[in-house]
Amino acid sequence: MNKKIPMRQCVGCGEMKNKKEMLRVIKTSEEEILLDTTGKKNGRGAYICPNGECLKKAIKSKGLERSLKTAIPQEVIENLTKEMENIAAR
Template identity: 60%
Template structure:
């Protein structure tokens, strides 16, 4: 029997993809944001495609704020832009 593959939705483009194809962003219980390459950090997570246009859509449509149920600062947005740009190459 084939192994079940977890599916997650990108907060930018709203497409459903396999979990390993997406970048996970986590808000820890202390309120700190970080990129989670392992997918195992504790806290509230949101997933985004490794494309800059998806990140820009998520920022414009407040998808990240909705997922984390809190405001997202410019520092995190810039960190995400750098991470997504490095994934695109």
Template identity: 55%
Template structure:
């Protein structure tokens, strides 16, 4: 009997919905303290996942959920960069 392959699940910090890891984008805080979007999902550092939706980023921004998940204050220009990069990914 063949077991079905396990699909990794992650929770969106914006809406709180569990989805497949490949259907989300990873935001990572690198060991140097830099906040980036990680399209590969393999960069080292502390990560948080967001749906490919502008509304999830807006919810995460308003409630400061991304800052809590990454354990670092995030400046407004980084949020603007995330918004433009999420717009190109979706």
């Protein structure tokens, strides 16, 4: 029997992809916005492709803000961009 692969939609490009290939951005109950590399943290999550282009699109189109139901401060966007670059460099 084939196991069902969990799919998630990228808030940047709108493509459906395997959940394991994507990065999860969460908003915690303390209103903190973090990159959840484990995919297991509690919080409202949004999925995004692990590349800078999709992050830019998600920020520009307000897709990330809509998914997390909150405004995202500039410093958080900068942190996410840095973390994304670190992950892409691996």
